[in-house]
Amino acid sequence: MLWLLGTLVVVLIVNLLIFGIEGLKDSSQLDINVHDTYFVFANIHLVLLLSVSALFLIYLLRTIARNFKNIAANLVLMISTLLLITALLGVSSIVESLMEETTSWTVYPPLETGIDQTETEYVDTNLHLLSRVLFYTQIALFLFFLFCGYKTRRNYKRSLN
Numbered sequence: 001m002l003w004l005l006g007t008l009v010v011v012l013i014v015n016l017l018i019f020g021i022e023g024l025k026d027s028s029q030l031d032i033n034v035h036d037t038y039f040v041f042a043n044i045h046l047v048l049l050l051s052v053s054a055l056f057l058i059y060l061l062r063t064i065a066r067n068f069k070n071i072a073a074n075l076v077l078m079i080s081t082l083l084l085i086t087a088l089l090g091v092s093s094i095v096e097s098l099m100e101e102t103t104s105w106t107v108y109p110p111l112e113t114g115i116d117q118t119e120t121e122y123v124d125t126n127l128h129l130l131s132r133v134l135f136y137t138q139i140a141l142f143l144f145f146l147f148c149g150y151k152t153r154r155n156y157k158r159s160l161n
Contacts, residue, residue, distance in 0.1 A: 003062065004076060011054045015047050039098075049087045056080040068151040071159070075152065081145045085138050092134040099127045 022028045028043040059077040068074055 003059075003073065007055055007058050010058070011051045014054065015050060018050070019043055019047060039094075041094075045090070049091070052080060052083045052087050056084045063148075068148070068155055071152055071156055074148055074155070078145055078148050078152070081141055081148065085141050085145070088134055088138050088141070092131060092138070095127055095131050095134065099131065 019028075022043075025043075030041045030043055030046065032039040032041070056077070059073060059080055063070070063073050063077045066073065
């Protein structure tokens, strides 16, 4: 229980250092300008993503150091893994929406017919690559979740004997 409280305090301090006190308010936002389109994200989404990632990494290191012996730490690691998969699913949906935006760009005013489209294709290729990396990361995290469940069950059976 003290590990969980300590982790939450560390995550809160890191979030305050990065985003400040304004970053924890619902009204704060981050604007991203991609060509002529603005994407507006609430800072709370970034705070939650950073918090879940930090919780996952801290408990991953703790669980590996103890060789999956602490059942409560294993359960917190499994819960944080599911939360991280969910957060990455949200990031993946943002990347998918960006891919739709890059495929439907309109150039105004109309330019000459000899324009170079390599920049659009480059951005589109990078977004497809990022989308695949996020997908395979989610699959790897889900397999890790199953592995943690197996190790927790095996250690729980040993503790009962």
